[in-house]
Amino acid sequence: MFKDSKAFSGYSANDIPAAKQFYGETLGLNVTDEMGGLGLHLAGGGEVFIYPKDDHEPATFTVLNFAVDDIEAAVDRLTEAGVAFERYDGFDQDDKGIARGDEGPAIAWFKDPAGNILSVLQ
Numbered sequence: 001m002f003k004d005s006k007a008f009s010g011y012s013a014n015d016i017p018a019a020k021q022f023y024g025e026t027l028g029l030n031v032t033d034e035m036g037g038l039g040l041h042l043a044g045g046g047e048v049f050i051y052p053k054d055d056h057e058p059a060t061f062t063v064l065n066f067a068v069d070d071i072e073a074a075v076d077r078l079t080e081a082g083v084a085f086e087r088y089d090g091f092d093q094d095d096k097g098i099a100r101g102d103e104g105p106a107i108a109w110f111k112d113p114a115g116n117i118l119s120v121l122q
Helices: 016-026 071-080
Strands: 009-013 028-032 037-041 047-053 062-065 107-111 117-121
Touching: 009 016, 009 062, 016 028, 016 037, 016 047, 028 071, 071 117
Parallel strands: 009 047, 062 117
Antiparallel strands: 028 037, 037 047, 107 117
């Protein structure tokens, strides 16, 4: 039914200008103003719509993952840009906040200005 439909993901933020600065300048994504919100244009053709919501509540799960070839370098660059990495109980995370385990990829979580959870993973 939808195999030929161009799908996209979306989530909310309570401060669109702050989100635009974060996603466009801090993360270096191609960001466009769309319908009062933001369009994030990701590598490979993926798209995300961030819509404004005054009573926004941050997602309690990861809403966007960025696959990287070198997680150490990505975490270092984000840290230099002022991004703080999250710590979660139950994960063995190193000093940089990178979790490495026998199951799954190396991963580090951080939040956007609206508190939505993002990650870099290798």
